[in-house]
Amino acid sequence: xxxxxxxxxxWFSAEEVEAEPDLATLVRDYSAxxxxxxxxxxxxxxxxxxxxxxxxxxxxxxxxxxxxxxxVRPWLVRIAWNLALDRxxxxxxEQMDEIFAESLVSPGLPADQALAExxxxxxxxxxxERLPKHERQALLLSAMDELSTxxxxxxxxxxxxxxxxxxxxxxxxxxxxxxx
Amino acid sequence: MEFEPKQHxxxxxxxxxxxxxxxxxxxxxxxIAQRLAQxxxxxxxxxxxxxxxxxxxxxxxxxxxALTGAAVASIVIAATLLLHRPxxxxxxxxxxxxxESVSAPxxxxxxxxxxxxxxxxxxxxxxxxxxxxxIREIAPAPTGEKLLAEETHNNTAAPSHPAPALSLTPQERxxxxxxxxxxxxxxxxxxxxxxxxxxxxxxxxxxxxxxTPASPSSSQHNE
Numbered sequence: 130x131x132x133x134x135x136x137x138x139x140w141f142s143a144e145e146v147e148a149e150p151d152l153a154t155l156v157r158d159y160s161a162x163x164x165x166x167x168x169x170x171x172x173x174x175x176x177x178x179x180x181x182x183x184x185x186x187x188x189x190x191x192x193x194x195x196x197x198x199x200x201v202r203p204w205l206v207r208i209a210w211n212l213a214l215d216r217x218x219x220x221x222x223e224q225m226d227e228i229f230a231e232s233l234v235s236p237g238l239p240a241d242q243a244l245a246e247x248x249x250x251x252x253x254x255x256x257x258e259r260l261p262k263h264e265r266q267a268l269l270l271s272a273m274d275e276l277s278t279x280x281x282x283x284x285x286x287x288x289x290x291x292x293x294x295x296x297x298x299x300x301x302x303x304x305x306x307x308x309x
Numbered sequence: 310m311e312f313e314p315k316q317h318x319x320x321x322x323x324x325x326x327x328x329x330x331x332x333x334x335x336x337x338x339x340x341i342a343q344r345l346a347q348x349x350x351x352x353x354x355x356x357x358x359x360x361x362x363x364x365x366x367x368x369x370x371x372x373x374x375a376l377t378g379a380a381v382a383s384i385v386i387a388a389t390l391l392l393h394r395p396x397x398x399x400x401x402x403x404x405x406x407x408x409e410s411v412s413a414p415x416x417x418x419x420x421x422x423x424x425x426x427x428x429x430x431x432x433x434x435x436x437x438x439x440x441x442x443x444i445r446e447i448a449p450a451p452t453g454e455k456l457l458a459e460e461t462h463n464n465t466a467a468p469s470h471p472a473p474a475l476s477l478t479p480q481e482r483x484x485x486x487x488x489x490x491x492x493x494x495x496x497x498x499x500x501x502x503x504x505x506x507x508x509x510x511x512x513x514x515x516x517x518x519x520x521t522p523a524s525p526s527s528s529q530h531n532e
Contacts, residue, residue, distance in 0.1 A: 152345060153342065156338055156341050156342060156345070157338060160333060160337060160338050160341060161332075161333050164331065164333040164337065165328060165329065165331050165333075168328060168331050169328045174334055175334075178333070178334055178337050178340070181333075181337065181341060182340070182341050182344050185341055185344075185345055186344070186345065189345055232327075233323060233324065233327050246320075249316060249317070249320040250320055250323065250324060252317075252320070253317070253320045253321050253324050254324060257324070268325075269325075269328065271325075272325040272326075272328045272329045273328075273329060274329055300321075303321055304317060304318065304321075307317040307320075307321075308317060
């Protein structure tokens with residue numbers, strides 16, 4: 130064990146350590162994006178914040194690997210997505226949708242219109258849940274302004290054209306299902 | 310209530326825009342930094358083993374696979390040993406039986422067989438032909454004749470005992486039944502004296518029954 134530790138110290142003791150991003154910088158730069166990614170899966174603010182914390186705890190545990198990561202942002206988003214999916218299995222997102230839909234209703238609307246809008250948003254959220262996994266992931270990640278199509282492709286481990294195709298199909302399927 | 314398609318598109322855009330514009334809770338970065346600043350809990354050995362046995366990581370899968378493989382291999386080895394053991398025993402017996410049947414017509418005693426190891430030879434000395442079974446070291450299988458002779462000898466030498474009681478004949482069973490009831494009338498036919506006495510008694514009773522009754526005058530006179 131000691132030999133392995135010395136070896137890893139030797140590997141990362143040169144210029145690579147200088148290039149290694151600081152954890153505090155990572156938190157400052159990416160916590161908001163990761164929060165939105167987790168929120169798109171969980172639709173609950175507290176759960177999404179917990180996921181962001183877990184992401185950085187994982188990063189801390191694998192800090193020595195950071196220097197070898199070429200694209201930090203897709204890597205972090207992928208960790209956040211997977212952790213959010215793990216956490217999602219423990220909660221019931223349908224219960225979260227009620228609160229989330231009500232929070233999206235425009236304030237100042239008459240009560241009947243507010244109810245109709247909340248219902249419409251709940252329909253959209255339910256239809257998103259029923260999308261195929263990759264289509265749903267592409268659609269939700271595309272909502273993040275910070276993520277470009279190449280980055281989404283890197284996260285999904287697909288080509289850019291494949292990501293565009295997934296987005297088109299997701300939109301079409303969503304429209305079709307909501308209108309049924 | 311029916312919604313128009315445009316309203317649906319608007320709803321989709323609204324949801325996606327809400328996700329895009331979501332603002333993290335205030336102080337989230339500080340909380341994360343505080344959490345990261347805490348000393349990392351030392352993972353105990355027990356929890357590490359628990360993670361290996363129940364976790365979903367690759368190392369856990371390897372450990373579980375190795376344990377399962379070892380268990381299956383030990384079961385297979387045990388089953389193989391159990392299955393092959395009796396087969397090998399019968400094979401040895403058949404070899405010896407064949408060897409005996411070959412040597413029997415020549416009337417050569419087993420100890421004088423040229424294939425056997427001489428008694429004076431040390432036990433650690435290597436056998437001349439390892440493929441040939443060493444008869445002296447293996448007890449010969451008893452044949453059918455030998456078994457029969459042994460059984461006869463054992464029966465003859467066994468200590469004698471009185472023969473077991475035989476079952477009663479029907480007449481004996483009738484006698485036992487009669488004795489147990491102790492009925493004198495039934496016992497009478499067995500002895501001539503009693504038979505004669507019983508017959509005389511019967512005749513006397515008969516005569517007394519059919520005898521002319523005494524006249525009433527005589528009876529009054531008597532009174």
